[in-house]
Amino acid sequence: MSELSLLVLLPFLAATLTVAVPGRAASLGLVATAANALLVVSLCREIIARGAVEQVIGGWAAPLGITFVGDGLAAVMLAMTAIVSLAITAQAMSTPGRAGFWPLWMATLGALNGLFLSGDLFNLYVAFEILGLAAVGLTALAGTPMALRAAFDYLTAGLAGSLLILLGIALSYSVTGRVDLETVVVLTESSNGRIALALIAAGLAVKAALFPLHFWMPAAHSSAVPVASALLSALVVKGALYLALRLSIEGGAGAEFLRSALAVLGTGGMLWGAWNALRAERLKLLVAHSTVAQIGLIALAIGVAGDPLQNGLWTAAALLMLSHALAKAAMFLAVGRIAEALGHDRISGLNREELRPGAAEFAFAIAAISLVGLPPTAGFIGKWILIEGLVDEGAVHWIALLLLGTALSAAYLSRVVSRCLRGGPHVSATAQRLPWRSGDVAALGLATGALLLGLAAALPLTLLEVPFA
């Protein structure tokens, strides 16, 4: 059996098993994520050694059938998912489980893997529906009225987004007569094809929480339980961003209109998210708004990179996605621990005298360094590649915007870090020092991973340089 089929089917099988045998759900989840990681490692080695792999499902070649495409970009995304999923599983095993978490998490993993590998637009739509529903379930896991309301708004927004994607696919079918990914380049050639692409992109913008269609996101990401927030913020929105990047690649030079739109919306998101993060009163909300800003940054990176078939600037966007996934997952896990220790998550009450900052605060600080993009993090490398390329093109205004975004992210993240280091009286009487748990290891591991990824950036870059299938 090939890695590709197992990558998608194992999580779904694990999901059904965790429902059938709820008592062993956690260990089943661990086995599945470990197996998933091993499969990804083996796939990456194969891709580096032999180039992109393709698998024709059922023996029916595209366009009639559906093809799995495992190229460098897909492999990097799969690796990102595998790393974060190990940490999420480790954290989830140490917290008391809620019914429904494991099947939903396994289904999310399967849907993400399916999404990254699929070479067919309609198939991508179905994968998005699994992802969206599972993400809503993870949001509602907390069970509080706020979380339920956020879950409802998330699902209506998500469904509207996927229906826009479906509308775009219907129009693509009517224009080109087919729906596999190779149709994208044909679509860019005619104005009615571009309408179809624009609809797909609009749906993706809703799903990726791209400004100004991010309205549902801060509530959903901040009211979920920590593990779920980490998952939603680090991985789920990446599905839509990945597809936006994929459309930009498949569309080639003709997708320039798409990239311009992404650049403009990305800039808006970067500034708006940063502004809200600067004003947020709750820690979780700050982190959620920072996700809006970071998504804006990634969209901006995709947007200004130019034709991916001509230059390698787009690899910056992939690196930024990778580093954001690790850092943001670490950050949400850490925030969960901080809130648990203090009994609240108000930023004004973060300073403390008697409890010195612990592993969680440390993890938060390292993740913040990675998000801001200081050397040697992968975020730094990503921004460096981008700025270097933009300097060559003489696009100074984009560079200025990038630097402004970086400065803003440093500003809002330092609100938290400086508070943690500052002394002062406690706000909550129930605050306590928590014992070490595997969750701390997960947050710290992810944060240091994001930090060190910069040193090992050669690995993802090698993968990304594998030519497209």
Next chain:
Amino acid sequence: MTAFVEALGLAMMLAGTAFLVVAAIGVWRLPDLLSRLHVLTKADTAGVALIAIGAAIHVQDVAATLSLALCTLLVAVSGATTGHLIARDQFNPSVADAEEGA
């Protein structure tokens, strides 16, 4: 012969349609729930049955006739039952309230 059979089938279907139209007018014009139900269930069942007979005469096929008969049966049974349920709900609202209220 065939022309006569054709005409018979058409007449049946026309009659059925007329029943349905009358039922629709009844639902629209009649004043209260019960009289509306009255016209709806009876005329509806009769109309569908007539159309089914007309169609069966037209196709002259055993399998098709069988499924048409099944359809008619289902409409008759479910029409009567839903009519009953709606009327019961009207007269005995406590049942519905108990369901919703709790």
Next chain:
Amino acid sequence: MLPVFDVVLAAAILVSAALALWVRDRIAAVSGFLVTGLLVSLSWLRLGAPDVALAEAAIGAGLTGALLLRSAHRIPCAPSKALPPSLWCAAGALAIAISGAIVWTVTSFGAAPVYPSLVADNLPESGAQNPVTAVLLNFRAWDTLLEIAVLFVALTVVIMVAPARPRTAPLGPLVQPFARVLLPLTVLIGGHLLWQGGHAPGGAFQAGAVLAGGAIALGLSGVIGSKLTRQNGLALLAIAGLAIFALAALAAEVLTGALLGYPAGEAKTWIIAIESALTLSIAATLFLLFFGPAERH
């Protein structure tokens, strides 16, 4: 004659949809939606898609309608705030623009679909004579597998969040005999649709929906107690569909080297086996989606 019918039908769909979306009364809105669904399934027939018409009538209008009716009274009306007319006009203009763009995109010159000839050429090997079944269970079975996964996730979420419902009172003396007629009939129709799916309109989804509809009627009439929904067996049956489909996909890969690639000449057997499992699992899933958990933990 038929174009006139189509135009009337199209207009009726638009009017009933508008009614469903703008009428104030909850039940009237849901009824409007049901009528729209039935008219739409009629229009699918006119568009040459009887499989879809069956599915729309059974699932899109039938089951969705039942779900909406169940919930209509339990969801309170939001206080209706009058939107400023300027916003209304802007939204209206945008909607008209999008509709216009769609019409223009579809009518202006496009390439002919590439699929019909491909489907026709490969139909003999697919194991099904009905092209729609061939696409769903063979050419693009991967879509269908993910679709079953969607149902699985939906069921998981519903069981997790659905409110604990009070037991519904049995519906009175006339309903039980009705249910006794209905039960054999739904089994008969479901089986017929499943078997027919190989060569004529029908298939696992339509059959599963009919079975689920019958079971829901039985559940509402009190013939099936809430005991059944509480038992794990039904939930296991519901999730078995995804597990069996996924295992079959992998088993096919072991045998032929291609994921979901059925062994040559045996495609029909594989499709019927998978479809039978799916029918039961879909029926159980839809039934549980309607009733939810009897108790929440």
Next chain:
Amino acid sequence: MISEYAFLATGAGLVGLALLRLATSADLLMRVLGLNVLAVGIAMLLLVSGMGASGTDAVPQAFVLTGIVVLVGVTAVLLALAERIAEDRDE
């Protein structure tokens, strides 16, 4: 030809109506209905595009079938969430 245009206009009209309703209503049930109508409109566009001289293309038919099944799952989740929100508000 006339039929085709009639159904095309219906599909586009349904999409427009649903989008308008989604944009102007805050009511939970209305949003669910609006999204369902939107899906029906898209399905109609797919089927109209698939019509050809030798019958309707089977692949978009399969897409629409898949879409219908996916939508009933999502609708069930939406309604369960909405009921739960109402229940929590009552308490």
